[in-house]
Amino acid sequence: MKIKELAMLIHGVVEGDGDADVTGLSGIETSNAGDLIFATDDEKLGFAEKSGASCVLTSKSTRAAMKPLVRVDNPKLAFLLLYNFMNKPAGREAFTDPSATISVSAKVGNNVWIDAGVRIGGNVSIGDNTIIEANAVIKKNCSIGSFCHIHPNVTLYDNVVLKDRVVLHSGVVLGADGFGYVREKDKIYKFPQLGRVIIENDVEIGANSTIDRGSLGDTVVGAGAKIDNLCQIAHNIKIGKNFIMAAQSGISGSVTIKDNVTMGGQVGIRDNVTIGNNAMIGAQSGVLGDLADGSVVWGTPSKSLIQTKREVIVLGWLTDNFIRIKKLLKGKI
Amino acid sequence: MKIKELAMLIHGVVEGDGDADVTGLSGIETSNAGDLIFATDDEKLGFAEKSGASCVLTSKSTRAAMKPLVRVDNPKLAFLLLYNFMNKPAGREAFTDPSATISVSAKVGNNVWIDAGVRIGGNVSIGDNTIIEANAVIKKNCSIGSFCHIHPNVTLYDNVVLKDRVVLHSGVVLGADGFGYVREKDKIYKFPQLGRVIIENDVEIGANSTIDRGSLGDTVVGAGAKIDNLCQIAHNIKIGKNFIMAAQSGISGSVTIKDNVTMGGQVGIRDNVTIGNNAMIGAQSGVLGDLADGSVVWGTPSKSLIQTKREVIVLGWLTDNFIRIKKLLKGKI
Amino acid sequence: MKIKELAMLIHGVVEGDGDADVTGLSGIETSNAGDLIFATDDEKLGFAEKSGASCVLTSKSTRAAMKPLVRVDNPKLAFLLLYNFMNKPAGREAFTDPSATISVSAKVGNNVWIDAGVRIGGNVSIGDNTIIEANAVIKKNCSIGSFCHIHPNVTLYDNVVLKDRVVLHSGVVLGADGFGYVREKDKIYKFPQLGRVIIENDVEIGANSTIDRGSLGDTVVGAGAKIDNLCQIAHNIKIGKNFIMAAQSGISGSVTIKDNVTMGGQVGIRDNVTIGNNAMIGAQSGVLGDLADGSVVWGTPSKSLIQTKREVIVLGWLTDNFIRIKKLLKGKI
Known part of the structure; x- marks a missing residue:
């Protein structure tokens, strides 16, 4: 051209x-x-x-x-x-590797590609033009939309819902039981984990990331989310549109993330808080409370980015002047 | 009812x-x-x-x-x-998918469910009523108890021991080589990794978590432990009863964790320390030394929770009053 | 003897x-x-x-x-x-499990061991004496050297290059798409991810670690690197010789790591920085800028180890003396 x-x-x-x-x-x-x-x-x-x-x-x-x-x-x-x-993706023709094990009750759309060693459970439905790569496991009652791409060695537990154009990189696990227990005296009881994972349109999830099913309600990832490798999303989290989550970040149970939130790498969010629209959370932050719309925060516990930067400078200055400060307190200056 | x-x-x-x-x-x-x-x-x-x-x-x-x-x-x-x-679990009947590859020397108990693509190595023993889901790999000489549930795409290296009622979520890797090397001049030698991983009764391990085999001794996880997703337990760690470990936490080599310890998310523990009974470690802490029984700590390096909270407040106050402090040091107040 | x-x-x-x-x-x-x-x-x-x-x-x-x-x-x-x-490793004879699915265009060397459920794509080449364990997936155009050991459930995306004696533990994912997007108004576009992952001789990578392919160039891990479990290496990173990376650490895109760098656990490195030869980075550090050769750093944001240790002590002291400092500022001492 x-x-x-x-x-x-x-x-x-x-x-x-x-x-x-x-x-x-x-x-x-x-x-x-x-x-x-x-x-x-x-x-x-x-x-x-x-x-x-x-x-x-x-x-x-x-x-x-x-x-x-x-x-x-x-x-x-x-x-x-x-x-x-x-590089418009070439239309693939329908293909099913003979080594795949597919339940007779699964409904597979047109032009679906199912590679070697894939396991598809009962009552699964798969939309048109979806690709499921080698050794991925899709358990029963999952619903997968059109133009999805599931890379090798992914696992979907029962009842996971993927809408359209969802990309799951290798090693992703969706729908494992949430981390919910009740301690009574010397015994730890497991709380029922009955909900689903629902992934809306155009979400991409990085390698080896994990999203747990809801306990009683569902865990929901909104449309357009981009989640990096080795991230953890716990049970009953509700995430809005266009969420950006960098690698190795984790969100505790029952958190609400509104629209257009951006999170750096290795961030942690405590349980049951709400993160407002357009919030930006710096890398390695630990968020312990709600964040208002438009918040820009950093640090553990997270404060405004400006405040945390100031604290870093002040602590450095105080350390450099430590001997003088001690003298002052002793009345020697 | x-x-x-x-x-x-x-x-x-x-x-x-x-x-x-x-x-x-x-x-x-x-x-x-x-x-x-x-x-x-x-x-x-x-x-x-x-x-x-x-x-x-x-x-x-x-x-x-x-x-x-x-x-x-x-x-x-x-x-x-x-x-x-x-919801008493329905008794499953014995089942082995024809696509599973099982060594002739493996001993499989009653009512065991072995799904598609599972690989079971030589001299493995599997107790009654255990479920092994699709594409899990159990290498040689592993011993698996009764009523265990191994989810899809789990890997057990050689010689791993699971006692009874152990649940391993998808992507868990038990028994990989510990991170042990000896550096001599410009060369890095790998230290032998010969020990086992032993998981006691009623342990549940979250998706994509990893537990390394011991180097010369064993790595042991005590009864009742609940380990969340994406956790790392290094070689030669000994963990007591009823351990709670939230997501993305990691423990370095040769650590001893006594009974009833609780750990928040994204915690790190340095090597060769001992964590006392009933200790509680706040999220994102970095523990650099032994903790006494009943310790409640937070921060990096971890201090008592009260002390770390105070330090957070004091640093904020000092920052807000920084100009006055500088003036004071210059003799201008 | x-x-x-x-x-x-x-x-x-x-x-x-x-x-x-x-x-x-x-x-x-x-x-x-x-x-x-x-x-x-x-x-x-x-x-x-x-x-x-x-x-x-x-x-x-x-x-x-x-x-x-x-x-x-x-x-x-x-x-x-x-x-x-x-314990000189016994010479294995060539073996291919009948349940493996190997492209006719793959070139397999001498004495290669290919276990059950392995998937090998088109135009892959595998050197002599390499072991590929159960349910690993090697996608098309990968090049694997001699005496490599790929553990179960590993995934290699297209075009990954492993030189000789590379060990990949279970759940490792090499070559997934980097986390690169362009935001324009309300839409997030995925940037092309076209590069390769190249792993030089004698590298060992721990369980469930992930290394993304380069976006336009390649991601390169130098000879002798030892990478622990659950680590993340983003796109376009260039790593020198004998790199040591402890568990759960992560490196952002386009970072350069020179030779003999050592990194503790749970470290994060921001994008586009350069880490000098022989640098040592303490556990849980957050590195936000370039590091000179021989740097020894700790903390978030990382400073010299000595400075961060001093700051920890000073903050503790200031907190213990907080009431006196407040009094001093009020003119009461």
Whole structure:
């Protein structure tokens, strides 16, 4: 495709030879002749110029360059849209590996791909164009939508619901029993874990993450959530739209997360709290209470990001001046 | 069952129409006519009254209500005991899926359920009434007790011992090599990992948790332990009775945990320390030394809960008064 | 073998009866007659004397003892070298379980062991003497070296490269998509994840750890790295030689880790930083910026180990003296 043609697709402005050909997309480091790459600032544009690439997507505010440029509002977004345009997923035909074990009561849609060693239990339904990869286990009464992609070695316990376009990476476990016990004298009783896990449209869940079923109600992950690897979502959590959860974070039971919440890595949220819309929680925070809409917090226990940053500075200063502070208290200054 | 009949089972006192029928148990949010629910305080009792449920289990100290009540000492415990009474697990018959691969030297007890794709190695023994779900892998010389439940995609390395009524959720890995190396000049040598993992009676282990085999001795988890998802228990750890370990916590090598210890989420314990009986460790703590019996600690490094809470308050106050403190040190106050 | 014979193998000096026989190696607690054990200090030597063992490996600085000793520079290293000498891995013959599903385009080397339920995709190549255990899934275009050991239920996505002698414990997931999205107004777009995961020689990765593929470039783990259980390595990370990463640690995208870096458990590293050669990062640290060669850091945000230790002490002292500090500020002292 010519540079001027692809520029039209992304509403870009060509600077330089728009008739040159682009044959692929790549990163700056790995680019060769024919590749289109992107550079978000002048420093990266410098690397881009030295690369083998034939065309650079960039923003409207970077400098001029020695290679053909296409200027757009958001070069990273334009790059991914171009990528998606050039890589429309090929329609797969229906396939079931003979080593898969599928209950006779399962209902499988059109063009579903079921790979080797997959186990599908009774009364499971699977929507059209869904892919279930090798050795995944789907237990009974699960409902899986269309265009889902379940990677190898995933486990779905009974009654899990996946809506459409849900992606589960390898090792994900949905619907295991929540961590609910009642202690009475010297004995620990397990509380019934009867609810479901419901995953709304367009959710992607990273490798080896775990989401427990609700105890009496359900655990719900709202549409558009992106959950990274090794995350833990406990029983009866309700998560709103477009949740972002970075790796190794965990949420305790019965928490409510409203819409557009963003969470850094290794965050912990205590049980029974509510996180307001658009809240942002810094990495490694420990959240011990409700957060209002629009909160930006950090630290354990979490406080406003500004306050925690101040506390870090103040503690450093007090430590550097510790001898003087001790003297002052002794009346020696 | 009539309300007055089930009240007898749990030593409860009926308040209202004891002749009404109860047909199921549910949570407040999801309850319908015929359901029994529980409400531990007056606020929840208010929600319970507005629900469709026919009967409410409650404590002896809540107010009167518009629905039939059954009053007991511990409504949550009574609810679970009723649930267990109504849901005695059906006796399963023996079953082995033809796609399972079982060594000829394995000894399988009565009424064992072995699902599709399970792999059982040489000299494994499996007690009566145990369930092994799809694609679990049990390597050689493992010993598994009675009434165990091994969920899909679990891995047991060689020589793992499970006593009776052990539940392993999906993705659990028991018996992988401990993290033991010896560094000598520029080379890292792996130390032999020869010990076993031994899991005593009535232990439940959450999804994707990992417990490493002992290096020279064994790693032992005592009876009644409840371990949440994504926990890590390193080599040569000895854990006493009734241990509670919330999600994403980790314990380093050669730690001793005595009886009835409770650990919040995302806790870390350094190697070679001893945690005393009944100790409680707050979420995200980092424990760097021994803890005495009955300790209640929080923070990194962990201190008594009271001390850490005080430090949080003091640092906040010092930060808010930082300008005045600086002035004081300069002699300007 | 006689004590004097094995002493020669490890350049040790015998003290006591060098003609006694050693029949096995064990730990102090579990030792019986005929066993050789090791004791690194006088306290452990005391336990060793009371054990059933026939011979004790110890250092040159411990006291005399009632049992035959072999003195060496590093008893733990000598013990493992002896262990390795006595336990040379038996050459396995080639084996493929009939339940494995192997693409016709896969190239399998000599003496490869492929256990039950393994899935090997198209164009995979597997070097000589590699072991792939039950229910592991190797997707297409992966390249696996010689003498690798892939434990049960591991998943390799497309294009993963393992060099020689790589050990992957159960539940490891290599090559899942990185956590890369572009947010534009109310929509979250997934950024292309096209790179590979490359694991160099002699790397060992613990159970349920995850390493994401690069986005445009590759994710690379250098030779000799030892990665513990439940660790997360995000996309486009470049790791040097002999990296040590304790359990439940995580590294964000595009981080560079130079050679001989050591990381405690539950550490987090923010994205796009560089960690210098020989850096040591204490457990639970949160690293927010570049670290120079030889840095020794601790805390969140991480500072030098000495500074963080000082801050812990100062905060404790200020808290203990809080009332006096408040009085001082009010002019009452």
